[in-house]
Amino acid sequence: xxxxxxxxxxxxxxxxxxxxxxxxxxxxxxxxxxxxxxxxxxxxxxxxxxxxxxxxxxxxxxxxxxxxxxxxxxxxxxxxxxxxxxxxxxxxxxxxxxxxxxxxxxxxxxxxxxxxxxxxxxxxxxxxxxxxxxxxxxxxxxxxxxxxxxxxxxxxxxxxxxxxxxxxxxxxxxxxxxxxxxxxxxxxxxxxxxxxxxxxxxxxxxxxxxxxxxxxxxxxxxxxxxxxxxxxxxxxxxxxxxxx
Amino acid sequence: xxxxxxxxxxxxxxxxxxxxxxxxxxxxxxxxxxxxxxxxxxxxxxxxxxxxxxxxxxxxxxxxxxxxxxxxxxxxxxxxxxxxxxxxxxxxxxxxxxxxxxxxxxxxxxxxxxxxxxxxxxxxxxxxxxxxxxxxxxxxxxxxxxxxxxxxxxxxxxxxxxxxxxxxxxxxxxxxxxxxxxxxxxxxxxxxxxxxxxxxxxxxxxxxxxxxxxxxxxxxxxxxxxxxxxxxxxxxxxxxxxxx
Numbered sequence: 001x002x003x004x005x006x007x008x009x010x011x012x013x014x015x016x017x018x019x020x021x022x023x024x025x026x027x028x029x030x031x032x033x034x035x036x037x038x039x040x041x042x043x044x045x046x047x048x049x050x051x052x053x054x055x056x057x058x059x060x061x062x063x064x065x066x067x068x069x070x071x072x073x074x075x076x077x078x079x080x081x082x083x084x085x086x087x088x089x090x091x092x093x094x095x096x097x098x099x100x101x102x103x104x105x106x107x108x109x110x111x112x113x114x115x116x117x118x119x120x121x122x123x124x125x126x127x128x129x130x131x132x133x134x135x136x137x138x139x140x141x142x143x144x145x146x147x148x149x150x151x152x153x154x155x156x157x158x159x160x161x162x163x164x165x166x167x168x169x170x171x172x173x174x175x176x177x178x179x180x181x182x183x184x185x186x187x188x189x190x191x192x193x194x195x196x197x198x199x200x201x202x203x204x205x206x207x208x209x210x211x212x213x214x215x216x217x218x219x220x221x222x223x224x225x226x227x228x229x230x231x232x233x234x235x236x237x238x239x240x241x242x243x244x
Numbered sequence: 245x246x247x248x249x250x251x252x253x254x255x256x257x258x259x260x261x262x263x264x265x266x267x268x269x270x271x272x273x274x275x276x277x278x279x280x281x282x283x284x285x286x287x288x289x290x291x292x293x294x295x296x297x298x299x300x301x302x303x304x305x306x307x308x309x310x311x312x313x314x315x316x317x318x319x320x321x322x323x324x325x326x327x328x329x330x331x332x333x334x335x336x337x338x339x340x341x342x343x344x345x346x347x348x349x350x351x352x353x354x355x356x357x358x359x360x361x362x363x364x365x366x367x368x369x370x371x372x373x374x375x376x377x378x379x380x381x382x383x384x385x386x387x388x389x390x391x392x393x394x395x396x397x398x399x400x401x402x403x404x405x406x407x408x409x410x411x412x413x414x415x416x417x418x419x420x421x422x423x424x425x426x427x428x429x430x431x432x433x434x435x436x437x438x439x440x441x442x443x444x445x446x447x448x449x450x451x452x453x454x455x456x457x458x459x460x461x462x463x464x465x466x467x468x469x470x471x472x473x474x475x476x477x478x479x480x481x482x483x484x485x486x487x488x
Contacts, residue, residue, distance in 0.1 A: 120382030
C-alpha cells in the first residue's frame with residue numbers, strides 16, 4: 001500500500017521536504033490532494049483534520065498516512081520515514097542528531113515564512129509589508145548567516161567527512177538542506193548571490209543532491225511544483241537585499 | 245551519571261519543558277548553567293556550542309548531554325528522555341503521535357515568543373512594540389484559540405479517556421501542556437480569564453499535573469525560576485486583551 005501524503009496541492013511549502021525523501025527513495029506514494037479530482041483530495045485532507053474519530057488528529061498539513069498510522073509535522077514524518085526509505089542513520093545517536101538538525105531546518109523555514117508574514121497569517125502580505133521589510137532585513141542580516149554558518153560547520157566537522165550532514169551516507173537531512181538552499185536562492189537572489197563562495201560545503205552538498213538520479217528526474221517532472229508566491233519561500237524583490 | 249541539561253540559568257524559557265520531565269520523574273540531573281559558579285556553567289555551555297570537535301553540535305540551548313550523547317531541541321530531548329523517564333507511550337505509533345503533539349506545542353511557543361519579538365531578536369522589545377501589539381492581537385484573537393481548541397479536542401477524542409493527551413498514562417506531552425497553560429496565564433491574564441470555562445479538559449489536565457507530588461514540590465522549590473520578562477512568556481500588559 002502506497003504512503004499517502006496530505007498537503008496543499010499548489011505549493012512546495014513544508015510538504016516538499018517530505019516529497020523529496022519519498023522521491024529520492026523511489027517510494028510508492030500518493031500526493032492525495034493532487035490526485036485525480038483534486039478537490040476531492042483536499043476534502044479528504046480536511047475530513048481527517050476535522051475528524052472526531054481519528055485519534056491522532058494532526059494540527060495542520062503536512063501529514064502522512066501509512067496504513068493505520070498518521071504522522072504529522074515534517075521532522076516527525078521524516079524521522080518515521082527515514083529508516084524505511086534508507087535515508088536515516090542506523091544508530092539511535094545518529095537519528096537523534098539528524099532529528100535535531102531537521103528541527104533546526106524547521107526553525108529556519110518558520111523564520112523565512114515570517115519574513116513575509118511577520119504579523120499574521122490572517123492578513124495579506126500587502127497589509128504587513130512594512131513589518132515584513134524590517135523582519136526580512138533582520139533575517140538576511142543576522143539569522144540566515146547564523147543558520148547557514150551552522151550547517152556549514154556541521155559539514156566541516158562531520159567525522160565521516162564533509163559530504164554529508166550526518167554520518168557517511170545521504171540522509172533526509174541532506175535532501176532538506178538542498179531544499180532550504182533552493183528556497184533561499186529563489187526568495188532572495190540578491191542576498192544569496194555569494195552563497196556558493198561563503199558556504200562552499202553546503203553549496204556542494206546541494207549540487208550533489210540535485211544530481212541524484214531520482215531527484216534530477218523529479219525536479220524535471222511536472223510533480224515538482226514551481227516556487228510561487230503562495231508558498232513559504234516567496235520572491236518579493238522589496239524584501240531582498242545585498243549580501244550582509 | 246546524572247543527565248546534564250544546558251540552558252540559560254535565569255529563565256524558564258524552552259528549557260523548562262525539559263526540566264519538568266526530569267523533575268516529574270525524579271531523575272538525577274544537573275542544570276549545568278545554574279550550578280555552582282554559574283558563570284562557569286554558562287561557559288561550559290558556550291564551549292560546546294562553539295566546539296570544533298563535538299560532532300553533534302547543537303544550534304542553540306536547550307540541549308542535553310547523557311554520557312557521550314548530545315541531544316538538542318526540546319521535542320527531540322523529550323523524545324529521547326521520555327521512554328527512559330517512564331513518560332512516553334510504549335508503542336511506536338503512540339510515540340510518533342506524542343512527538344507530533346510536542347512539535348505543535350513547539351510551534352505555539354515560537355508564536356508566543358514572536359508576540360513580543362515579531363521583527364528581530366536583535367532588537368529590544370521597546371523598538372518593535374507597535375509590531376508586537378499587532379502580532380499579539382492576531383495571536384490572541386486567532387492563533388491561541390486554534391491551538392488550545394486543538395489540544396482540547398485531542399483530550400476529548402482520546403480513546404483512552406480525556407485525562408491524558410496520549411494513551412492511558414501521563415506523558416511528557418501532558419507536562420508540557422501544563423507549562424504552556426501556565427505561561428499563557430502569566431503572559432496574558434486578561435485573554436486567558438475564560439480559559440477554564442472554554443477549555444475545561446485542558447484546564448483539568450493542568451490542575452492534575454500541578455498536583456503531581458514531584459511537580460508540586462518542584463514548583464514550590466527555588467529550582468523553579470519565576471516567570472519574568474526575559475523568558476518566552478512575558479507579561480506586557482499592553483499586549484494583553486479581553487478574551488476573543
